[in-house]
Amino acid sequence: MTTIVAIANEKGGVAKTTSTLSIGAALVESGQEILLVDLDPQANLTLALGIQPAQIRRSVADLLLGNTSVLSVSRETSVPGLDLIPASGEMLMVERFLYVRQNYEHLLRKALAKADMYSMVLLDCPPSLGALTINALTASNLLIIPTQCEFFSAHSLREMLDLIRNIRQRSNPSLRYRVMITMLGKTRVHRTLQEQIRSAFGNAVFATAIENDTKLRECPVVGKPITEYAPESRAAQQYRALAQELEEYVHQAIAQPA
Numbered sequence: 001m002t003t004i005v006a007i008a009n010e011k012g013g014v015a016k017t018t019s020t021l022s023i024g025a026a027l028v029e030s031g032q033e034i035l036l037v038d039l040d041p042q043a044n045l046t047l048a049l050g051i052q053p054a055q056i057r058r059s060v061a062d063l064l065l066g067n068t069s070v071l072s073v074s075r076e077t078s079v080p081g082l083d084l085i086p087a088s089g090e091m092l093m094v095e096r097f098l099y100v101r102q103n104y105e106h107l108l109r110k111a112l113a114k115a116d117m118y119s120m121v122l123l124d125c126p127p128s129l130g131a132l133t134i135n136a137l138t139a140s141n142l143l144i145i146p147t148q149c150e151f152f153s154a155h156s157l158r159e160m161l162d163l164i165r166n167i168r169q170r171s172n173p174s175l176r177y178r179v180m181i182t183m184l185g186k187t188r189v190h191r192t193l194q195e196q197i198r199s200a201f202g203n204a205v206f207a208t209a210i211e212n213d214t215k216l217r218e219c220p221v222v223g224k225p226i227t228e229y230a231p232e233s234r235a236a237q238q239y240r241a242l243a244q245e246l247e248e249y250v251h252q253a254i255a256q257p258a
């Protein structure tokens with residue numbers, strides 16, 4: 001069974017793209033085949049894998065519009081086992097088009113039904129709650145919400161919970177979610193806010209938190225994930241631990257529902 005996981009938060013710059021790539025790269029280390037999908041018109045995930053959006057012929061836009069299949073739009077990356085469906089500048093236009101299509105929420109879910117050669121599909125969402133994010137959440141078994149321990153994070157977490165409620169009612173009753181703490185620093189504010197998030201969300205928060213690590217900022221420059229760029233770094237080890245937690249969660253909660 002293929003598990004589809006959306007990585008989304010309407011708040012920008014919370015490490016959605018970094019986490020999508022790092023978790024995917026950590027999962028392939030155990031021999032799995034993983035598909036990453038860049039759903040963001042900014043195409044940061046595509047760029048982070050060293051691919052120029054201006055030079056690609058087919059993108060996730062074509063997949064959403066039904067012009068192509070997963071097999072013909074996905075491509076191998078420099079990381080063995082890790083494939084990508086890239087984004088392009090057309091995405092902004094596509095997002096506007098989607099709303100006028102009937103049952104537009106379900107377009108991605110239908111397209112990804114043919115992604116069953118992968119054990120997991122990770123969807124990197126844009127920092128907005130538009131048609132692309134709604135498509136991602138409708139297609140997904142699980143939503144991961146990366147969050148920083150900052151003052152404004154509580155507000156965006158509440159917005160995300162509203163969205164989950166909405167999606168469960170409208171298009172995906174079985175959507176689950178998990179919160180992951182990213183870019184954690186050593187200040188007292190970070191410690192306090194981490195405790196607040198953990199006590200508010202309980203075991204819906206991954207035990208592993210990703211700390212600040214400048215090596216993660218260097219990865220896009222070399223077009224490699226952290227597990228390859230700095231395999232022994234703290235960030236690489238933390239993302240491996242997080243990927244393992246994710247696998248355990250999928251195994252006990254999604255792959256074999258009670």
Ligand SMILES: Nc1ncnc2c1ncn2[C@@H]1O[C@H](COP(=O)(O)OP(=O)(O)OP(=O)(O)O)[C@@H](O)[C@H]1O
Pocket residue numbers: 011012013014015016017018019040044125126127182183184210211212213214216217218235
């Ligand atoms: N743990 C970390 N430590 C230090 N820097 C980080 C960490 N995680 C991510 N970054 C950096 O923070 C910036 C934002 O990360 P990223 O692009 O992954 O966020 P995003 O949520 O995808 O942003 P957007 O909302 O624009 O899509 C990037 O420069 C990234 O390299």
Ligand SMILES: [Mg+2]
Pocket residue numbers: 016017018040044125126
């Ligand atoms: Mg991003």
